[in-house]
Amino acid sequence: MTRSPLLRALAGEALDTPPIWLMRQAGRYLPEYRAIRAKAGGFVDLCLSPELAAEVTLQPIRRYGFDAAILFSDILMVPWGLGRSLRFDEGRGPILEPIVERSEIPVFDPDSFHAALAPVYETVSRVRAGLGPETALIGFAGAPWTVASYMVEGGSSRDFATLKLWAYRDPEGFGVLMDTLVDATVGYLDRQIQAGAQVVKLFDSWAGAAPEVLFERGVVRPTAAIVQRLAALHPTIPVIGFARGAGAQTRAYGSATGVTALALDSGIPLAMACALQAERPVQGNLDPMALVAGGDALAMEVDRILEALAGGPFIFNLGHGIVPQTPPEHVAALVARVRG
């Protein structure tokens, strides 16, 4: 049986050529994405259109032959499935009706949740049907801490004041919110796996904003619960954990949550990445701005990363999502360099 390079790396294998995919590889830097986006209506509509979402998921695979496709969706589809309002305003990011007290925490009702998110599961099926066996399909969800930050702050935040104050002042209510998101996330990823996702990734984009005690209560514990419950349902499905900005807490995050592999942001130095790789596969961590820069700076950074990490179980990726101003030809140059 042939397994895709991504699954082999996640199983602990060091490949001669590491698999490569990029966060936000389906995105605004691609003209073919912008063409679909323009005719899709709102961003949420695009996420809920299986035909269009599958198409944009597949676009970068066709163009670059990445080793993995990742479901085109958004981490805020979980609050949306829980019945919270959600819209995306140009230049302002997501806007949700904020939860201001414990009584407003939504109840996870599997029937209505899965009915609302059925188009996402259909997207997964369509994408899987459109991929060859060599290309892995990654499902994903936002991790509870990060998703909660948007639900409580009502959108993006610079200081996470409302979320943190809630966690400090009402630990029990904060725990209810985390438990609800754990339940919903497990259900959501379970259905993605049933629909054809072969790997799942948990995006904790704002893990770096959590000081130690809240990192334990908001990042580590809920993530560990999700990993454990998914493992009971799907023992062979790898989980990639991305605690962005976790810095010095990254190693503890890996061992305490039991994620299969660690996605590393660009702030993790390569010596530390090597040490982490001794314990589990790692993924990362090219600075997205080095990809925008291109040329010598890009080549030097790619080589430095490969030299440090390609001897062990490794997946080449960025340290954060690709940015809209990235020239598509720089992505082609990156793929060519990684594949030698």
Add this chain to the structure above:
Amino acid sequence: MTRSPLLRALAGEALDTPPIWLMRQAGRYLPEYRAIRAKAGGFVDLCLSPELAAEVTLQPIRRYGFDAAILFSDILMVPWGLGRSLRFDEGRGPILEPIVERSEIPVFDPDSFHAALAPVYETVSRVRAGLGPETALIGFAGAPWTVASYMVEGGSSRDFATLKLWAYRDPEGFGVLMDTLVDATVGYLDRQIQAGAQVVKLFDSWAGAAPEVLFERGVVRPTAAIVQRLAALHPTIPVIGFARGAGAQTRAYGSATGVTALALDSGIPLAMACALQAERPVQGNLDPMALVAGGDALAMEVDRILEALAGGPFIFNLGHGIVPQTPPEHVAALVARVRG
């Protein structure tokens, strides 16, 4: 000779009661600060009024008896002294005319620079004259990477795209910018020390945005140069380095720059803080939101930090600046708890 508790801790002494001061302790959470601010005109005017700047510097010392006063000023006074335009707009933060090419990098002319910043040095003298010997006076500057980010981006940034692209595409020009800021910063801190500052602190607020190679070129090297040149001028003056968000790179930052002490943000777990403390004094790292929360959460966090760090050379502080919504009585409770 009696030395202030802050200077004793910085000299490596473990005190029974650790010294305490708070970043942004002179600030909008204090009604007496808001009263001065309202009559000062613009924010830059306040920084350049020795009488008013000295008054707001001293206000929190009078109210709480902190172990250190820190010059009231702004990290962008260095670009201002270099002749760059600067204003602060309510809600938008600082606005500078951005430097878009290498030819626009200002030349450091000591005469005009020190003439422009003479009011800052006079503020330092006035504050020192207003303090008892038990209270240390801290001077400060922004570190080159952080100051450059504002100069190049024209203000606050979320992704530091312009700065990073410059550093990747034109390493030599980026080096000229760093060298200029090193020269200006050494001159600026030298004059603050001559005026009465007994400690200086380098604020690298955006160190966490620098991936490994730029952390080396933008954070470590310029900081090491400043530390080395200041040590030649003022061998007994301690330097506190604050590489906010540096996470896993914090230890390397300490050893490669030679700063006397490390200020730690709230993302550094206490076990790591202890390990760092074995090499040099540490300062930190209460989450400012725990101070806003107050009550049990505040007490628990304070006790946890004291238990971990008070046995070695330690300065109690926040992990980031105090926020405007902080109740002043929570600050009093914090000081009382630290002083037991």
